[in-house]
Amino acid sequence: MNISLILILTLALTNAQAKAIEKNRLLLAISKTDHTLVFIDTSTLKILGKATVGADPHEVVTSSDGKTAYVSNTGSGKLHEINVIDIKTMKALPSIDTGALLGPHGMVVNGEKLWFTSEGSKSVGRIDLKESKIDWLMGVGQNRTHMIQVSPDQKQIYVSNVDSGTISIFDNLLLPPPIPPIGAPLPGAKPQMGWLQTVIPVGKGAEGFDVSPDGKKIWVTNAHDATISVVDIASKKVIQTLNTKVLGISRIKFTPDGKRVLISSLRTGDLLIYDAASMKEIKKLNLGKGAAHILIEPDGERAFVSCTPAGYISIIDLNKMKILRTLDIGPRPDGMDWAP
Incomplete structure (x- = not known):
């Protein structure tokens, strides 16, 4: 056989194998009624196991090394527990007590840090995952601080505040030294790094949001207005308001290519x-009684949508923009994430 042909066939086989390996990941999904974290093989869509979680699970995120899952328990802003699950054994580890940071909800992992919102305390907090301790917190001063994202360099934090109808952007900046109310600045006072919050009014019921893959815009769903606010991150201003004419829009997600x-x-x-x-809207699919959390595969081929009131997860073919099938994982599915 021709050497060049052998190389081409080998490369094609390698690419096919790589794609198969990429597809072979776990889907982690919460059943709120069963109080379980469900482990699903995405290649077969079979349930591999379940782990018991807390009293009111909402969101789940995976550690950077793919070994651990974290589940927030909100309890209408009253609970203070983040469950820790070993993904390999599918067993619960000791939970993290968030203390006075009540109602943990939205979460994101960045390196060895877990950032989360505290609905009941109008705050954002950060947990050092090596120590399982809160090592930083910041008040938001807005009502029902809900979802969170953090820039890759950890110098910007974005949170939605549902009942205030706002988005907060925190910038880690070099701030001037404090000036006392009376008298001259303190001797030797120097500028230091600190967090500066910008509050951006968007719409009523500002709940879900996503940052565009290029890091330039935030799209926010305003559930009570049926609108989407498009925020320019550089200017920190709403540059477009889109009327979807669909009330109750709660989650939003860019495809990996940003298109x-x-x-x-x-x-x-x-x-x-x-x-x-x-x-502009290019397609509308009805998934049943209600649609919530959205998770898209890294290759952009399928989307998984938890249909909480209907009790299943809908799987969407994004190339053909049609429903492939539904997956029953237990009543009231909600938060989802990937694991290797």
Whole structure:
């Protein structure tokens, strides 16, 4: 056989194997009624096991090394527990007590840090995962601080505040030394790094949001207004308001290539697919009684949407923009994440 042909066939086989390995990951999904974290093989869509979690599980995130899952328990802003699950054994480890930071909800892992929102305490906190301790917190001063994202360099934090109808952007900046109310500045006082919050009014019920893959814009769902606010991160201003005409839009997610945006409605069960460049709707799918959390595969081929009121997860073919099937993991599915 021709050497060049052998190399081509080998390369094709290697690419096919790599794609198969990439597909072979776990989907972690919460059943709120069963109080379980469910482990699903995405290649077969079979349930591999379940782990018991807390009284009111909402969101789940995976550690950077893929070994540990963290589940927040909100309890209408009253609970103070983040469950820790060993992914390999699917067993619970000692939980993290968030103390006075009540109602942990949105979470994101960045390196060895777990950042989370505290709905009941109007704050954001950060946990050192090596020590399982809170090592930083910051008050937000807005009502029902809900979802969170952190920039890759950890110098910007973005949070949504549902009942205040706002988005907060925190910048880690070099701030001037403090000036006392009376008298001259303290001798030897120097500028130091600190966090500066910018509060951006968006719409009523500002709940879900996502940062565009290029890091330039935030799209925010305003559940009570049926609108999407597009925020320019550099200027920290709303540059566009899109009327979806669909009430209850609660979650939003960019595809990995940044070309499309998926928006779910917990009230109507609709999944809207928007073209990111034109900001126009290109498809609407109805998934049943209500649609919530959205998770998209890294290759952008499928989306998984937890349909909480209907009691299943819908799997969407994003190339054909159609529903492939549904997956039953237990009543009231909600937060989801990937694990290797």
